[in-house]
Amino acid sequence: MISLERVLELCNIGLFALAGGVAKQCQVLLKGDEKFSLVRFSLHIGLAVFTGITVGSFIPADVTYRDGVMLMIGFTAQPLLEIVEVKFLKKAGAIDT
Numbered sequence: 001m002i003s004l005e006r007v008l009e010l011c012n013i014g015l016f017a018l019a020g021g022v023a024k025q026c027q028v029l030l031k032g033d034e035k036f037s038l039v040r041f042s043l044h045i046g047l048a049v050f051t052g053i054t055v056g057s058f059i060p061a062d063v064t065y066r067d068g069v070m071l072m073i074g075f076t077a078q079p080l081l082e083i084v085e086v087k088f089l090k091k092a093g094a095i096d097t
Contacts, residue, residue: 009061010053016067017052020074021045028078047084048074 021044029036052073059066 010056013056013070014049014053016070017048017056017074017077018045020052020071021048021077022074023071024048024075024078044078048077051077 025041025044028034034040052070055073056066056070059069063069
C-alpha cells in the first residue's frame with residue numbers, strides 16, 4: 001500500500017512539473033504560434049505531470065536542484081507531446097509524408 005508520505009512526495013513532484021508545463025504553454029501562446037485550445041492545454045499539463053512524476057521518481061529527494069529539474073521537465077514536455085501528436089496523426093492517415 002502507498003503511504004501518505006509517498007503520495008505527498010508525488011504531488012510535490014507533479015506540482016513542479018505542472019508549473020513548468022503551464023510556463024511552456026504561456027510561452028507558446030505569447031509567441032503567437034498557435035491559438036489557445038483547452039484540449040491541447042489539458043493534454044500538455046497531463047503529459048508534463050506524468051513526465052515529471054516518472055523522471056522524479058529516479059532522482060533522490062536530497063538532490064539540491066531537484067525542484068528545478070522538475071520544472072524543466074514540465075517545460076520540455078511540449079516536444080514530447082508534438083512527437084506523439086505527429087505519430088498519431090500519421091497512423092490515422094491525416095498527414096501525408
